[in-house]
Amino acid sequence: MTDTLLLGAVAYDPKVVTIWDGFQRWFAARGLPFDYVLYTNYERQVEQHFAGAFHVAWNSPLAWLQAQRVAKARGRDCRAVAMRDTDQDLTSVVVVRADAPIRSVADLRGKRLGVGAGDSPQATMIPLQQLAEHGLVGGRDCEVRRFDVLVGKHGDHVGGERDAAKALMRGEVDAACMIDGNHLLFAQEGTLPRGQTRVLLQTGAYDHCNFTVLDGAPTALMQRFTDLLFGMRYDDPEVRPLLDLEGLKAWRPGRTSGYALLERGCEQFGWLQPFLQHMAAG
Amino acid sequence: MTDDPIDLGELGLDAGGAVLLRLGLAERPVGAAVPIAGSAGDFAVHLRAFARAEGHGFAETPADQRLAGPRAPSGALVVATLTRGDAAPSRWRGAERAGAATADGAVDHPKASWGLAARGAMVEAGAPAFRFALADRDEVWADDAGALYREAAAAQWDPGAAIPWDAPRPHPAFVEDALVQVLTYLIENETAALVVPARFCAQVHPHFREVMQLLAIQAADEARHIEVFTRRALLGRKELGLSTGGGQRSLQTLVDEPDFALASFLLSVLGEGSFLHLLGFLHVHAPDRCTAEIMRLAARDEARHVAFGMAHLKRHAAHDPTLLGRLRLAIERRHDALRHTAGLNAEVFDALVVLAAGELSPAAIARGHAAVADLQRQMDTGRQARLRRLGFPAEEARDLSALHTRNFM
Numbered sequence: 001m002t003d004t005l006l007l008g009a010v011a012y013d014p015k016v017v018t019i020w021d022g023f024q025r026w027f028a029a030r031g032l033p034f035d036y037v038l039y040t041n042y043e044r045q046v047e048q049h050f051a052g053a054f055h056v057a058w059n060s061p062l063a064w065l066q067a068q069r070v071a072k073a074r075g076r077d078c079r080a081v082a083m084r085d086t087d088q089d090l091t092s093v094v095v096v097r098a099d100a101p102i103r104s105v106a107d108l109r110g111k112r113l114g115v116g117a118g119d120s121p122q123a124t125m126i127p128l129q130q131l132a133e134h135g136l137v138g139g140r141d142c143e144v145r146r147f148d149v150l151v152g153k154h155g156d157h158v159g160g161e162r163d164a165a166k167a168l169m170r171g172e173v174d175a176a177c178m179i180d181g182n183h184l185l186f187a188q189e190g191t192l193p194r195g196q197t198r199v200l201l202q203t204g205a206y207d208h209c210n211f212t213v214l215d216g217a218p219t220a221l222m223q224r225f226t227d228l229l230f231g232m233r234y235d236d237p238e239v240r241p242l243l244d245l246e247g248l249k250a251w252r253p254g255r256t257s258g259y260a261l262l263e264r265g266c267e268q269f270g271w272l273q274p275f276l277q278h279m280a281a282g
Numbered sequence: 283m284t285d286d287p288i289d290l291g292e293l294g295l296d297a298g299g300a301v302l303l304r305l306g307l308a309e310r311p312v313g314a315a316v317p318i319a320g321s322a323g324d325f326a327v328h329l330r331a332f333a334r335a336e337g338h339g340f341a342e343t344p345a346d347q348r349l350a351g352p353r354a355p356s357g358a359l360v361v362a363t364l365t366r367g368d369a370a371p372s373r374w375r376g377a378e379r380a381g382a383a384t385a386d387g388a389v390d391h392p393k394a395s396w397g398l399a400a401r402g403a404m405v406e407a408g409a410p411a412f413r414f415a416l417a418d419r420d421e422v423w424a425d426d427a428g429a430l431y432r433e434a435a436a437a438q439w440d441p442g443a444a445i446p447w448d449a450p451r452p453h454p455a456f457v458e459d460a461l462v463q464v465l466t467y468l469i470e471n472e473t474a475a476l477v478v479p480a481r482f483c484a485q486v487h488p489h490f491r492e493v494m495q496l497l498a499i500q501a502a503d504e505a506r507h508i509e510v511f512t513r514r515a516l517l518g519r520k521e522l523g524l525s526t527g528g529g530q531r532s533l534q535t536l537v538d539e540p541d542f543a544l545a546s547f548l549l550s551v552l553g554e555g556s557f558l559h560l561l562g563f564l565h566v567h568a569p570d571r572c573t574a575e576i577m578r579l580a581a582r583d584e585a586r587h588v589a590f591g592m593a594h595l596k597r598h599a600a601h602d603p604t605l606l607g608r609l610r611l612a613i614e615r616r617h618d619a620l621r622h623t624a625g626l627n628a629e630v631f632d633a634l635v636v637l638a639a640g641e642l643s644p645a646a647i648a649r650g651h652a653a654v655a656d657l658q659r660q661m662d663t664g665r666q667a668r669l670r671r672l673g674f675p676a677e678e679a680r681d682l683s684a685l686h687t688r689n690f691m
Contacts, residue, residue, distance in 0.1 A: 086334050093327055181331035183324070187296035194296050199324045234337070235372035237408025249337035249369040 004033040005221040006054035007211075008045045010063075011038040012156035015245055022242040026232075032224045041152025042119075043275055046070065049214060050279070056081070056222065059212045060154035061121045061262050062271075067212050068256075069272055070279050080210035080254030081222070082229050086247055087208040088258060091180045092122050094131065094201040095165070095192070100174060105134040105201055112143045114164035114173035119271075120155020121262050122208070123164065127177035129265030130203040145173055158182060165191050175200060207258025287317035291356035294322030295332055303332065304370070312368040318361060319354035326361045339365030376407035381489060385428045390419045392489035401489050414487040416542050420601040424593035427492035434499045434586050439579055441510045446572050451518060453569035456642065458518045460633035461569060465515040466523035467630045469508050471557070471691040474533040475587070476504035478549050482542050496590055503583040510576050517572070528623040529630075532689035535616045543598055543605060544612040550591025551668050552613070553691040554584050556661040560690055563657045567638045592668060599673050606673055610682060617685040626688050661690065 005027075009016060020036045027034040037054050039045040042063035049057045050070060059067060064080060071078035094113075096102045102111070108131070115138075116123025124146070128138045138144040147167065149159030164176040165186045178186070183199065186192040211229075213222060229251040232239050243249065266272045288306035293299040299322065310316050318329060326342055333340035341363045343351060348359040381389045383402030392401075394411035416422050424430070451458070483497035515522055536553065539545040561581035568574035599605045631654065636642070639650030662683050669679035 085337065089330075089334070089340070091327070091330060093324075098323075179331075180327045181335060184296055184328040184331045187294075187328075194294065195323065199327050202327055233372070234369050235375040237376055237406070240373065240408055247335075249367065249372075 004035050005056065005218065005225050007034070007036040007056050007058060008049055008054040009036055009038055009058040010042050010045055010060075010153060010156065011040060012150060012153040019242055019245050022239075022245075026239055026242070027225075027228060030228055032221070032228055034225070042066070042154050043152065043278075046275075047279065049212070050074070050076075055213065055217045056225065057212045059210055060156065061206070061208055061210075061259055062119060062125070062154045062266075064210055064212055064256075065259060065263060065266055066272060066275050067214075069276055071214060073276070073280065077215035079213050080256050081213055081226055082251050082254050083207065083210040084246065084248035085250045085252050087210065088252060088255070089205040090122065090208055091205055092127050092130075092177060092203045093180055093183050093199045094127055094175050094177050095168065095183060095197045096175045096200045097168065097171075098196050098198045100198075102174060102200060105131060105136050108136055108142050108175055108200075110142060111174035112145055112172070113138060114145050114147060114167045114176040116146070116160030116164060116177065117148045117151050117153070117155050117157075118146050119151060119153075120160060121206075122179045123155050123161045123177050125265045125269075125271060126203050126206055126261050127201075129261055129268065130201060132265075132268060134201065162186065162191060168197070169193070204261055205258065206261045207255065210254045210256075285317075287319040287352065287354045287360050289354035289356050289358060290318070290320035290322070290325075291354075291358055292321050294320075294325065295328040297322070300332060304336075307338070307364065307366050308370065310366050312366050312371065314366045316364045316366055317352070318364055319356070319358040320361060321356070321358040329362050329364075333362075333364050337367035337369035339367065341365075373406060374404070377404050378407070379403070380405050385492065388419060388423065388490055392417055392487050396487075396489055398488050401491055412487075415485040416482065417487040417489075419490065420598055421542060422486055422490050422493045422594060424493070424590055424597055426593055427490075427496050427590065430586055430590050430593070431492055431495045431499060434496065434503070434583075437582065437586070438499075438502075439506075441506060441513070444579060445510060445514075445575050447513070447517070449571035451570045451572070453640070456636060457569045457640065459523075460636040461573060462515045462519045463523035463629050463633040464564065464637065465511045466525065467529065467627075469511045469515075469522070470525055470529060471533065471553075471689075472504045472507045472511065474536050474691060475549060475554060476501050476508065477537055478539075478545055479504075479587075482545065485542070493594070500587050500590070503587070507580045507583070510580070514573060514576055523633075524627070524629050526627040526629070529627055529689055531623050532620055532687045533691065535619050535687075536691070539612070541608075541612075543595060544608065546591045547595055547609050548612060548616060549691075550587050551595065551672070552665055552686050554587045554591070555664055555668055556686070556690045558584050558588060559657055559660045559664055563634070563653070564637070567640075567653070569637065569640070588668075592671065595672055609672070610674075610678070613682050613685050616687065620687055620689075626690060 009020060024034050042060050045057055046063050046066045049067060068078050102108060118124060131138060136142060147160040147163035150157040161178040161182050165178060167173045168176040187194055232251060234240055234243060234249045288303060290299045290302055307316060330340050343360055343362055348361060351360045353359060380396040380399050380403055381387045381401050387402055395409045396405050397409055397412040399405045479497040480501040483494055483501060486494045488494055536548055539548060558581055561577045561584060565574050565577035568577055634654045635647060635650040638653035639646040665683040665686055666679045669682055670676055
């Protein structure tokens, strides 16, 4: 196994196979033996990462925090080695109908808040954390309605956000949470009729996925992997379709400063505890 | 070059603003800091998402500093500064033009990766390769393909309007029976004449668009012929006539021919060429005005099919000295394959005689028989003439014409 770099990824969409098959060919043509293992959920992936099933994980922000905490508890080293340019500096928004008498976060008191999947950092956790910092605690000060699509995928599937947006327009919720880019997308595609919604709150900037490695990963293979990643160019016609599918123009060195909001939310609401307890028990 | 803001005024990125923004950014150099002004709702939120998705740097102007900044002509404030990324120009690095759109712009060997792109379009590098079996200009091209297509498009006719369906049919029942048998045979043959070009249409590299268009309209012509022959047959009878195994075997050798040049030779030059005479015969001997008009219009279409087959095979033969030899072998092979079949079925032959006779007296039948014999001579003469025009010596043309299927198509 150590002559081939193994990656773990979550199959949140059939295109995941196309993407990693494509990268596998591209890496192989450049002398890096590469293979991948798909999981149906991030919790299994993190667990198997620590079990040594693969070398590098394509982790969601929540999976990154889970891995980081488990590593800390076990005295292991955990690093984010690379991420997409589009993983950096995202924001999420809490959206209300334009004609709603909701002018501030305080006006959401007693109202219904539509969020994405329960484990979605962008459509649920970070908005709930930011609302709490503005004095509104979901579940206590307002009703939280979850639109769960593919739980375990950490919100990688856009369906939950779209369902929340539709519920907003049907009047079933008073506010809906989504990534900034999805607000633009939903407006362009008509899910949110243009001019009929208003951003009530924009969260602080945060980062999304990263390639996570634990200590003990094969150094030379990992070095070759990151060298090749950072060498991918958008003007390379062979790799461009894969970058388009994966939604990036360039890979960036990993950074962990962009997970602070999610980390604060996890501390405040204890979102990591069930998984950490499961891992501790294991 | 300008440092002025791109001013979207009240236009939101969800309402077309992204178009203006892309056009504006394309005018600035990669790496340039470009202030963006706009006053649409949630403009800064959308601008951040736009910049991230399109690979531009994004720096939002803090809300409390916007008023101190410059105001765009629309009065909108600068809400952020984008740093132009290189993704858009990177996408088109290595792109190439797929020949030229004009008729003389087709290249000899279009690339598989040009795929479905319009001839003359700028094609992104890395586009998927398509497998078009007919991607060699010499194999498919005819210099007048464009003109023939335009002529065909202009000559399309509406069966509902062009055919006098209500014209009187004063002829006796045995003539109607004979006509329905001939129409049944025509439908079967026109089905082969539809399937063959339709199959090759999907194999021609779309770079040769005039050829693709011509094959498509040829298939459409045959679809219309099938419709009108069927409709005419059902005017007087509830059921169609007979279809023989021999007839189908003859057509199967045509449908199964995988080589475009050979299939086109057997179908258009020999088969449809012979059918031109048959349709002419049926026009003359039609028992009613409706049938006569159907045959006239169908023959007009078939003449174009023959013209294209002749044109591209003549051109092909001029570029490939082995072609005539292969065409000869194709006729011989088909003749051998059909040696033990009946050829034209007796029911069709008899029906043609009856149609030409118009009545069942021995004298009339003799006239009808002579007319059909004359038709076969005309078909043979026409085939020989076309074979000579393709470059076959007269003697060989005569021998090859004699080997053509007795089923006509």
